Amino acid sequence: MAKARTGKAGALRRDLEARGVKYMLSSYVDLHGVPKGKMVPIDHLEQMLNGSELYTGAALDGVPQDVSEEEVSSHPDPKSWIQLPWRPDVAWFASDLWTRGKPFEACSRTILNDQMARAAKQGWVPQLGMEAEFYVFQDTADGGFRPVSNRKNLEKAAYDVVRLVDNMSWMSELVDAMNNLGWDVYSLDHEDGIGQFEIDFAYSDMRTMSDRFVFFRMMAHEIARQHGYFATFMPKPYPDRAGSGAHFNMSFKDAKSGKNLFFDAGDKRGCQLSKLGYHFIAGVLKHMGAICAVIAPTVNSYKRLILKGSQSGFTWAPVFVCYGNNNRTNTMRIPLAGGRVELRAADSACNPYLGAAMVLAAGLEGIEKRLDPGEPHTDNMYVKTEKELKKLGVGYLPRTMGEALDAFEADPLSRQVFGQGLFTSWLDYKRDEWLSYTNHVSDWEKARYLKMF
Numbered sequence: 001m002a003k004a005r006t007g008k009a010g011a012l013r014r015d016l017e018a019r020g021v022k023y024m025l026s027s028y029v030d031l032h033g034v035p036k037g038k039m040v041p042i043d044h045l046e047q048m049l050n051g052s053e054l055y056t057g058a059a060l061d062g063v064p065q066d067v068s069e070e071e072v073s074s075h076p077d078p079k080s081w082i083q084l085p086w087r088p089d090v091a092w093f094a095s096d097l098w099t100r101g102k103p104f105e106a107c108s109r110t111i112l113n114d115q116m117a118r119a120a121k122q123g124w125v126p127q128l129g130m131e132a133e134f135y136v137f138q139d140t141a142d143g144g145f146r147p148v149s150n151r152k153n154l155e156k157a158a159y160d161v162v163r164l165v166d167n168m169s170w171m172s173e174l175v176d177a178m179n180n181l182g183w184d185v186y187s188l189d190h191e192d193g194i195g196q197f198e199i200d201f202a203y204s205d206m207r208t209m210s211d212r213f214v215f216f217r218m219m220a221h222e223i224a225r226q227h228g229y230f231a232t233f234m235p236k237p238y239p240d241r242a243g244s245g246a247h248f249n250m251s252f253k254d255a256k257s258g259k260n261l262f263f264d265a266g267d268k269r270g271c272q273l274s275k276l277g278y279h280f281i282a283g284v285l286k287h288m289g290a291i292c293a294v295i296a297p298t299v300n301s302y303k304r305l306i307l308k309g310s311q312s313g314f315t316w317a318p319v320f321v322c323y324g325n326n327n328r329t330n331t332m333r334i335p336l337a338g339g340r341v342e343l344r345a346a347d348s349a350c351n352p353y354l355g356a357a358m359v360l361a362a363g364l365e366g367i368e369k370r371l372d373p374g375e376p377h378t379d380n381m382y383v384k385t386e387k388e389l390k391k392l393g394v395g396y397l398p399r400t401m402g403e404a405l406d407a408f409e410a411d412p413l414s415r416q417v418f419g420q421g422l423f424t425s426w427l428d429y430k431r432d433e434w435l436s437y438t439n440h441v442s443d444w445e446k447a448r449y450l451k452m453f
């Protein structure tokens with residue numbers, strides 16, 4: 001038994017043991033971005049780091065492997081470990097999947113690694129902040145759910161202080177946990193839907209943020225559960241309240257100087273964004289349909305990407321393929337201080353590795369081809385007529401999962417980023433999901449048609 005008491009693994013083991021860690025989770029994500037993995041006692045740290053944990057890929061959703069094929073193994077990133085705040089004897093390691101002695105091309109994290117390596121060749125470190133929105137509910141005796149705060153429903157709950165404070169029991173625990181992990185929470189608020197929240201924390205490189213987002217969802221579930229509640233990252237739990245976005249805020253850091261390469265105080269368009277940033281936007285807009293399929297990956301995602309259907313009237317969710325200044329009616333916007341671009345179409349149910357990989361690949365293409373997104377839209381896009389939109393050349397985001405999958409299939413970028421194996425299995429899996437939904441007969445249909453004719 002290799003005890004990992006010396007060398008690199010030895011130093012890591014001593015550090016983990018000093019913190020009371022006895023078990024390690026060698027963890028990766030399935031196609032949905034849901035964590036999977038095996039638990040390894042600390043005596044076996046060294047083997048785990050060398051990929052001792054094996055999995056039959058066919059047991060996971062969308063993994064392009066036959067039951068007869070060699071297993072995949074998880075190779076933990078030694079620097080990625082996070083001690084579970086609710087279970088401190090366990091440390092979670094984000095891992096890449098390997099097979100046949102090399103990285104598995106259909107692993108979500110590897111797919112992001114590949115795109116980050118493309119950026120690294122140019123001396124760029126892509127940065128990402130994800131603003132995760134989510135609801136926290138309580139189960140009710142009749143099988144339904146309700147917000148934690150038992151106060152009367154408000155017509156407009158956005159930024160509501162009273163309901164925010166009502167939820168501090170679980171929320172302060174979650175924020176403390178995030179801060180103890182060094183994530184630097186800087187703002188929390190009650191969002192537009194009653195029981196909907198956003199906790200914003202510092203951005204980091206795209207891979208670290210993706211690891212943290214996966215962990216964040218798990219941690220929010222766990223802490224809410226300990227209080228008798230549950231957290232949901234479903235994009236649109238109510239038809240008439242705001243959906244849960246997970247806006248991607250992105251910039252490039254210069255690997256050598258640490259400078260933000262998306263910032264330009266002298267920007268002629270007045271948004272304090274550099275040429276590199278504009279090319280990036282243009283690349284993302286060009287591939288928006290295919291990207292949407294990945295960053296808004298569920299049937300329910302497209303019930304969020306609509307104009308109206310929230311308590312404030314408008315949803316604040318994106319609908320059109322366009323970008324603007326600090327103007328939230330655009331799918332991409334350049335927040336006021338400049339130096340970054342925000343993609344608002346992403347929702348809280350996305351697999352962050354695959355989503356970030358698609359967006360980064362599209363942005364890099366925009367940079368390589370020096371694409372220009374034109375002038376930023378500064379008007380309220382939500383109130384434009386069809387005629388005006390046409391004149392402006394502004395099209396719609398996919399309006400259903402089916403449309404998004406068509407766009408994904410038709411765009412060569414998808415195959416390039418996912419690789420042939422995952423491209424096919426992801427699309428097959430998602431087509432089945434869409435078909436299963438379209439074949440379902442809903443209460444709405446029965447109420448409308450059963451006795452109509």
Ligand code: GLU
Pocket residue numbers: 133191242243244245246304315316317318328344
């Ligand atoms: N909840 C909105 C969405 O679905 C975003 C609201 C905001 O701008 O924070 O994207």
Ligand code: MG
Pocket residue numbers: 131133191198
């Ligand atoms: Mg928000």
